[in-house]
Amino acid sequence: MITVNHYMMLSAILFTIGTFGVLTRKNAIVIFMCIEVMLNSVNLTFIALSRHVGNMDGQIFVFFVMTVAAAEAAVGLALMIAFYRNKDSLDTDDFNLLKW
Amino acid sequence: MEAILFYLTATVAIFSAFFVTQCRNPINSALNLITTFLCLAVFYVMLEAPFMAAIQIMVYAGAIMVLIIFVIMLLNLGLAVKTRYTHGLAGGGVLAALVLMVTTHFVGTGTATGTGGEITSEVIATYGHTELIGKAMFVDFLLPFEIASILLLVAIVGAVILSKRKV
Numbered sequence: 001m002i003t004v005n006h007y008m009m010l011s012a013i014l015f016t017i018g019t020f021g022v023l024t025r026k027n028a029i030v031i032f033m034c035i036e037v038m039l040n041s042v043n044l045t046f047i048a049l050s051r052h053v054g055n056m057d058g059q060i061f062v063f064f065v066m067t068v069a070a071a072e073a074a075v076g077l078a079l080m081i082a083f084y085r086n087k088d089s090l091d092t093d094d095f096n097l098l099k100w
Numbered sequence: 101m102e103a104i105l106f107y108l109t110a111t112v113a114i115f116s117a118f119f120v121t122q123c124r125n126p127i128n129s130a131l132n133l134i135t136t137f138l139c140l141a142v143f144y145v146m147l148e149a150p151f152m153a154a155i156q157i158m159v160y161a162g163a164i165m166v167l168i169i170f171v172i173m174l175l176n177l178g179l180a181v182k183t184r185y186t187h188g189l190a191g192g193g194v195l196a197a198l199v200l201m202v203t204t205h206f207v208g209t210g211t212a213t214g215t216g217g218e219i220t221s222e223v224i225a226t227y228g229h230t231e232l233i234g235k236a237m238f239v240d241f242l243l244p245f246e247i248a249s250i251l252l253l254v255a256i257v258g259a260v261i262l263s264k265r266k267v
Contacts (some may be wrong), residue, residue, distance in 0.1 A: 002106045004212045007143065010110050012203035014117050014136075016196050021121030023192030026185055029126050029172055033133050036164070037117050040140050043156075051147045054217025056236040059152055060244075063237065066159050067248040071255035073164045077171045078262035084175050085265075093187075 007048035014041035028080055028090040032073075039069050106146065113139035124185055126172045130165060137161040148221060151230045 014037060021034030043062045050058025080090060087094050116135035123129045137160045144153035219232065237245055 002102055002146075005207060006106065006110075007147070008207045008212075009204060010113070010143075012200065012207055013114055015203065016200040017114070017117045017121060019199050020192055020196035023195060024186045024189050025121060026187055027126055027177070029168065029177065030120070030123075030129050033120055033126075033129055033168065036133060036160075037120060037136060040137065040160070044140055044143060047144055047147050047149050047152060049212065051149065052212050053214050054219045056219055056232055057240075059149060059233060060236050060241050062152060063155070063233075064244060064248055066155065067252060070159065070164060071251050073167050074255045074259040075262065077167055078259040080171060081175070081263050090175065090177065 004048050004052040008045055011041040011045045011048070014038075014044070026092050028083075028092055028095075029077075031092065032076055032080075035072075036069065039065060102146065105142075109139045109142045113143075126177050127169065130169050130172060133168075134161050134165050137165070148224050149229060151233050 018034045018036075018038035018041065021037070022031050025031050025034065043065055046058040046062045046065070050056065083095070084090055113136050116132040116139070119132040120129045120136065123132060137156060141153040141156040141161075144150070144156060224232065
């Protein structure tokens with residue numbers, strides 16, 4: 001029998017993998033994709049708990065998380081294109097304009 | 101049967117999410133990420149949320165991933181991959197292990213409370229999941245819905261301004 005705890009454990013594992021990717025990768029687009037993994041693991045928790053509690057609110061929250069992810073994708077990728085035009089790379093080690 | 105499907109899909113989801121973080125080429129990472137999204141859509145169907153599964157495939161695996169792959173191909177990042185593509189593996193690994201320990205401890209020792217809401221399997225079977233979502237969204241969550249549409253408009257304008265060559 002699959003309970004809500006199974007889903008939350010899976011969600012915790014996916015969130016950890018996303019954290020690991022964000023901390024260790026250098027390519028900005030891959031970091032962005034790891035953030036998407038983390039957002040999706042939270043969505044899975046929302047839907048599993050919404051089903052467990054018997055309430056629709058969690059699934060509406062997932063809807064808004066998806067909206068924010070879409071807005072983030074549009075703005076973040078535009079920022080990356082602008083950065084690539086200036087520096088010819090997407091390596092996070094080159095993101096040092098504010099360093100002194 | 102349900103358990104077999106769950107463990108099979110969970111294994112695929114975890115491995116593809118891991119390969120997102122480990123693939124050297126960003127395109128391979130993106131394809132693995134699509135696999136993860138499809139596995140999550142399977143979970144949504146198992147959780148009796150078929151509308152969310154459809155939205156997951158259309159919005160995430162469709163729209164957002166097309167945008168990401170478009171940018172990867174536009175910038176030709178396959179050639180820009182350097183010899184060293186990770187950093188801080190030890191620190192990141194330790195921190196991620198710590199996060200995993202804390203979360204699994206909380207999930208493993210606690211139990212989820214608060215069952216018995218009005219949305220049961222029978223209600224979903226009677227009305228349909230899409231109708232229930234629509235009712236919740238356009239009655240209880242109308243103002244957040246409108247705010248989300250403004251957010252999307254602002255994001256469109258911001259993306260156009262940021263990627264213009266000359267302002």
